[in-house]
Amino acid sequence: MINGENRITRPLRWGMVGGGRTGQVGYKHRTGALRDKTYDLVAGAFDINAERGKDFGVNLGVDSDRCYPDYQTMFAEESNLDDGIEVVSIATPNGTHYEITMAALNAGLHVICEKPLVFTTKEAVEIKQLAEEKGLIVGVTYGFSGNVMLLQMRAMIEQGKIGDIHLVDLQYTHGYAATVDGDKKNAAQKWRVDPKIAGPSFVLGDLSTHTYYMSQLIMPEMKIKKLLCDRQSFVGSRYPLEDNAYVLMHYENGAVGRMWTSAVDAGCMDGQRIRIVGSKASLEWWDSKPNELRYEVQGEPIQTLVRGTEYLDELTSEYERLGTLHQEGLSDAWANIYLRIAVAIDAKNRGDEATLDKLIYPDIDAGIAGVQWIENCVRSADNGSVWVEYETEESVHA
Structure with missing residues (x-):
């Protein structure tokens, strides 16, 4: 259980690119990173508006001299300091990730x-x-994946509690882009529907990558064999980017699955659900009730497993925070992700490969898998919503 004791020898000197005053996700990053004394925010290039970014950074408690106008200046200046940053979070629009990460x-x-x-x-x-060449860690902020009941699902599936997996039902939908208004008025929404900045997808990249990664976290042995993606732009000005998509999947073990992802699910506040159906039983998790896991055994009463209880698998206990009498949520999940990445960085710095081998966190391979998910979905949709063999880097070069 997490009780405030240090998990690494000292806090990591941490900087941010983006995540400023007008950013949508910056506070989530800081909430996650600063929770367990594993990071110390000492520098930032928080905003494309240098003056506003500096003012914001100072209000966060960062030295004014270490609030930089851009990431290039920050990396150069910090490299000259004995106490310069050693890890950076990138909380900027999609189109900037590659150049900043490199x-x-x-x-x-x-x-x-x-x-x-x-x-x-x-x-x-x-x-x-490049990360392997430099001996560095790259983590990806699939924030929802820090919910500990997902690890309970993983453990139960590994233990055969639901039998052979037959059906995978995934959903991440909301209604906050049901009209065009947000595209015009909301800066964070505006870039998400611009292909030059967002990339080849809207909701497939922005939403479904979360749920896809969580499905792989829960079922690491399940590999997609082929898929069919049908995507729509119900707000026409978003074309060629989709605001709704359905994906059908066939897995290598014979299981079938589907993903519904949408930003035009009008009236929906929170529609992320994962249901895994096996030959003996089913498991279902909903992020609006993240502390509960529904376990349905054929022919038996429905069970609701509750976070923090003694009957859960020990895999969940390492990142348990508040105990069973108190509710945890997304901020706790983000803190778990940042903590695991900090442990990974500390292990990498010490050459502790044993710790890295057993650590479950969204690493560079999870980031690659998310990109491949988007590419396969887009390839299917843009070729007339046809079935396509699921391509990975390994399968392409096989």
Whole structure:
């Protein structure tokens, strides 16, 4: 259980690119990173408006001299300091991730990047190769994946509690882009529907990559064999980017699955659900009730497993925070992700490969997998919503 004791020898000197006053996700990053004394925010290039970024950074408690006008200046200046940053979070629009991540790695910095990591698998693999060459960690902020009940699902599936997996039902939808208004008025929404900045997708990249990664976290042995993606732009000005998509999947073990992702699910406040159906039983998790896991055994009463209880698998206990009498949520999940990445960075710095081998966190391979998910979905949709063999970097070069 997490009780405030140090998990690493000292806090990591941490900087941010983006995540400023007008940013949508910066506070989530800081909430996660600063929770467990594993990071110390000492520098930042928080905003494309240098004056506003400096003012914001000072209000966060960062030295004014270490609030930089851009990431290039920050990396250069910090490299000259004895106490310069050693890890940087990238909380900027998608189209900037590749160049900032590569620059950070070349500056000798560990990286924690927003999803999707980059636009193409080629770019993602280049990042992995550079990170390996430099001996650095790249983590990706799939924030929901820090919910501990997902690890309970993983453990129960590994233990055969639901039998052979037959059906995978995934959903991440909301209604906050049901009209065009947000595209015009909301800066964070505006870039998400611009292909030059967002990349080849809107909701497939912005939403479904979260749920896809969580499904892989829960079922690491399940590999997609082929898929069919049908995507729509119900707000026509967003074309060729989709605001709704359905994906059908066939897995290598014979299981079938589907993903519904949407930003036009009008009236929906929170529609992220994961249901895994096996030959004996089913498991279902909903992020609006993240402390509960529904366990349905054929022919038996429905069970609700509750976070923090003694009957859960020990895999969940390492990141348990508040105990069963108190509710945890997304901020706790983000803190778990940042903590795991900090442990990974500390292990990498010490050459502790044993710790890295057993650590479950969204690493560079998870980032690559997210990019590949988007590419396969887009390839299917843009070829007339046809079935396509699921391509990974390994399958392409096999």
